[in-house]
Amino acid sequence: MTGYRPFAPGSQPPYAVPSYGSTALRAPHQPPVTVAPTIERAGPQLQLPAHADLSRAHGREALGERIIVAGRVTDDGDRPVAGAMIELWQANAAGRYHHERDTHDAPLDPGFHGAGRVFTDDDGRYRFVTIKPGAYPWRNHANAWRPNHIHFSLFGASWGARLVTQMYFPGDPLLAIDPIFHAVPDAAARARLIAAFDLALTQPEWALGYRFDIVLRGLHATPLATPLGRPQP
Amino acid sequence: MTAVTASQTIGPFWHSLADPALADLTRGVAPDDLAGGVPGSVPGSVPGSVIELSGQVLDGAGAPVSDACVEIWQATPVAAGFVGWGRCATDGSGGFAFRTFAPDTAAPYLAVAILARGLVKPLWTRVYFADTGDALLAALPPARRQTLCAQGEQSRWRWDVRMQGDGETVFLEL
Numbered sequence: 431m432t433g434y435r436p437f438a439p440g441s442q443p444p445y446a447v448p449s450y451g452s453t454a455l456r457a458p459h460q461p462p463v464t465v466a467p468t469i470e471r472a473g474p475q476l477q478l479p480a481h482a483d484l485s486r487a488h489g490r491e492a493l494g495e496r497i498i499v500a501g502r503v504t505d506d507g508d509r510p511v512a513g514a515m516i517e518l519w520q521a522n523a524a525g526r527y528h529h530e531r532d533t534h535d536a537p538l539d540p541g542f543h544g545a546g547r548v549f550t551d552d553d554g555r556y557r558f559v560t561i562k563p564g565a566y567p568w569r570n571h572a573n574a575w576r577p578n579h580i581h582f583s584l585f586g587a588s589w590g591a592r593l594v595t596q597m598y599f600p601g602d603p604l605l606a607i608d609p610i611f612h613a614v615p616d617a618a619a620r621a622r623l624i625a626a627f628d629l630a631l632t633q634p635e636w637a638l639g640y641r642f643d644i645v646l647r648g649l650h651a652t653p654l655a656t657p658l659g660r661p662q663p
Numbered sequence: 664m665t666a667v668t669a670s671q672t673i674g675p676f677w678h679s680l681a682d683p684a685l686a687d688l689t690r691g692v693a694p695d696d697l698a699g700g701v702p703g704s705v706p707g708s709v710p711g712s713v714i715e716l717s718g719q720v721l722d723g724a725g726a727p728v729s730d731a732c733v734e735i736w737q738a739t740p741v742a743a744g745f746v747g748w749g750r751c752a753t754d755g756s757g758g759f760a761f762r763t764f765a766p767d768t769a770a771p772y773l774a775v776a777i778l779a780r781g782l783v784k785p786l787w788t789r790v791y792f793a794d795t796g797d798a799l800l801a802a803l804p805p806a807r808r809q810t811l812c813a814q815g816e817q818s819r820w821r822w823d824v825r826m827q828g829d830g831e832t833v834f835l836e837l
Binding site: 434438443447452519620646 | 664665667669671672673674675676677678679680722724728734737738739746747766770772773774776778779780781783784785786787798799802803826827828831832833835836837
C-alpha cells in the first residue's frame, strides 16, 4: 500500500448534506474516482510571515473575551507534524466578519481584523491569541445561527493532508442545531471539533485558554523521495 | 491510529487568505531563459516555460461560483525558490487565473483542490496539459477524461470546473 490511510468510518462529512442548503448545487453527483497519489504524495513547504496575535489591530485592542488557543498537530499515525502552516480567520466578538460580503447587522471592531497565521514547532505544537468570536445569523433556514467558531486551514506534509475545518467552543447551545457541525456523521468525530477549556493554558488576570488538537492524514509508506516529487520532510 | 480531524466548510468569508500574489507561482523566480535578465533580485530560476491557466467554477445549475478558493499544487519543476503552490479566489463570474511554470512532461498535470461555501470538504482533482498514457486518464471513459484536460497550447490554457451535473468534472478520492 502506498496511498493514504483510509478515514475512520463517519469521521468525515459526505458532500451532500440536505440540511445545509448550499450543498444542493455544489455537491458532485458522481462518486469520487479513487486514484493512487503521485504528485499528491508531496506538498508545498510554505514560509509566510507568522501573525499569532489577533487580539489587536491598528494599535487598538480588540473588544471581547481575550483567549489563548493552543494545541498539537499530529498525523493519523500519531507522529507530530512539524512546520505545518495554519491559517486562521474568524468573526469579531459581535459576530461580524471583516469582510465586504458580511451584511450582518452587528458592529465592526476597528481593533480586530480577524486573520492570523501560525506554524507548528518540531513537536507539532502551535499557539495564538485572539478574542472569542460571536455567534451570527445565516440564511440556511429560519432563525439559523452559527455557533461560535474559529476557521482553521492547515497544510501538512503532503497535498492530501490539506485540511480546512472549524474549532468550536464547549457548552455552546447552538452546536445541537448546526447543520455544518452535524454534517459529520460520527458523534465522537464531532466532539473532537470542540476545543477543551484548559485552566493550565489560561493566563491569570489576562486570558482564558482553550486546547484544540488536530490530526492530519498520513501516507501508508513514505519513500525518502518520489521520482516526481520533492523529498519528504 | 488516530482518526483524522473532520473537515468543515471554508465558508463565504475566507478571503483574508486570498492574496492575489499567490496566484502567480512565478513570482520571484525566473525561467532559465530569463535568468539574469529579469529586473530586481531573482533568488532562483526554473527550467521550462511560463504557462497561464484560467477557467471558471460552475455549480450544478451552471451558475458561476463566485466565492470559491482554487488551489493548485505541482511537484515539478524542482528548482530553488519555486514553491509549486498557488491559490486564487474566484471572481464574480466564477473565474480564476494562475501563472506558473509548466510541470515536467513526465507528469504533465497539476493537483487541484476546490474549497467553497457548500463544500464541507475539498473537491480534489487534477488538470492535465497532455495525455501521456497516465493511469488515471486511461481508466476514465473518454467523455469524463475530457473534464480533466485543459484546452489550449503552449502557454495559454483554459480549464473549467463543473461541480455537479452535466459535464461534471472528475473529482478524486486520494
